[in-house]
Amino acid sequence: MATLFDTRRYLSNFDAARTGHVFTDVLVIGSGVAGARAALEAAHYADVTLISKRTMEDTTTRWAQGGVAAVTAEVDSPARHREDTLGVGCGLNHPAAVELTVREGPTEIQRLLDWGLRFDESADGFALTREGGHKMPRVLHAYGDATGRALTDTLVRKLRAEPRIRGFEDCFVIDLLTTDEGCVGAVTYHEKYGHQLVWAKTTILAGGGCGRLYRETTNPELATGDAVAMAYRAGTRLRDLEMIQFHPTTLYIAGSSRALISEAVRGEGAWLVDRNGQRFMTAFHPDGELAPRDVVSRAIAITLAQTQATSVFLDVRHIPKKDFVKRFPYITESCAEFGIDVSRDLIPVRPAAHYMIGGIVTDLGARTTVPRLYACGECTSTGLHGANRLASNSLLEGLVFGRIAGETAGRAAAAQPAPAGPTALHSATPPSPKTRLDLADVGLSLRSLMWRNVGIERHGDRLQETVEIIEFWTRFVLDKVFDTPEGWEVQNMLTVGRLIAGSALRREESRGAHFRSDYPGTNDQAPPQHMDLRRSSDGPVFEPTAVGSAS
Ligand SMILES: Cc1cc2nc3c(=O)[nH]c(=O)nc-3n(C[C@H](O)[C@H](O)[C@H](O)COP(=O)(O)OP(=O)(O)OC[C@H]3O[C@@H](n4cnc5c(N)ncnc54)[C@H](O)[C@@H]3O)c2cc1C
Structure with missing residues (x-):
């Protein structure tokens, strides 16, 4: 049955004849690792406008702790990295995307070094950590557990110094503009400039994930799934959205904002214990605490139910305190803020929504199914992660596919004419006569619903109920024309x-x-399939698709 999800093309009203216009060669939406890397590459070929809804530095990327997975050790090889990535992907990876990513990884690491990023070192070279699913230490990190901050500082410094890149910060992209030519830019809102139409020869969508859909999440407030939603309205093909990765260990203390306790903590030897102090992971998987994330998250959920507890615990007391503090300064500090001394106390943890594995379908050139529209980063489904992401592979994916998106879109922009430009495009949804809304309450209710019914364990009846509830809420939320990002x-x-x-x-x-x-x-019984979907006027059309078939 058609709902407003399916009939409403644009969320805001605009009229191209009366709105301010901006023109650019390449429009990049998002300043995280993927968007920043894409913009820096595209600037070799064309002029770039980079939009972020907050400051350029304020991204999910900034929060990354564990590090970047890439082959740098002599004993390691792209073939081993590929095997580990396929090993946790459960049959949904695209081998070509995996191959491309692991092979280009070392080049991207070298580029970051050239740009001034210093990864932590040991006596034998880089200080590498082994995380869940990796068969050997492979994860590079910077300033202990502040890898995301170091990476962000390096990329944003480059962005601000590049004369061909113009940054629009605190600017909200409401929708992608589409015409018969494909994607021709975006409708944006800035408190100072109001609505604007940004016309671009090519557009790169790098808007990140959607962790804020869940009550328990590691993601910052900006991760509201805007990129996937606007891509859906613009008609791109989406894939495997049901694949949400839950991180097994977030600090579980009221008021702690579910701070992540990186997988690297287990990589450095931490144990998971239940409320009775018993280690339990060895009963669930031969790799124990370093089993893939889905296995650890489910094992914790089962243990919580069995022990009637609200959290399990990380035990790091056997790791010398000075080593732990040096390697994990941020985690040590976060725990200390709540009176937990990691050398004496157990750290209470439980799982939370962490990463959107599925997303906008892209090919090996970062092209989406809409002409002139490219995508990279967490909002995409490149085929790298399959049904489960290998730890620390997402920053790597952002770097590799960011570069590719920048090159493909940059070259295309340099070679093709501008879109037809300010046309008669307009969107006019009549004002809703229905009641005013408590937006914060809708958001909170959705997060609780998603956590309860679409979390670590799902069931058909509850999923059906969730779809119905959300469609009901749609009737009085999607009929409104909001004038702020919150709406x-x-x-x-x-x-x-x-x-x-x-x-x-x-x-x-x-x-x-x-x-x-x-x-x-x-x-x-059957070959693994993707769950593809696209928009139609009758609702989303779900199309199971064989793995490896053309995107
Ligand atoms: C706590 C935490 C720790 C993590 N640790 C690691 C790790 O150690 N290793 C690893 O590989 N991965 C890690 N991840 C995952 C990784 O950080 C993310 O997958 C990755 O940074 C996403 O990068 P991105 O460029 O796709 O998006 P983001 O970094 O989220 O950037 C999104 C950008 O899009 C912009 N944007 C979004 N919507 C709009 C809009 N409507 N209008 C305008 N702009 C918009 C935002 O302003 C932002 O600039 C971690 C994630 C979290 C939450």
């Missing part, structure tokens, strides 16, 4: 929530990050 974010979150729940409902098996208690096994 557009809630509309985007409802859109993405409905698509995640719908995809999870249709995948009638358990695979990777997606666990269905009514279908606890993986369907081995």
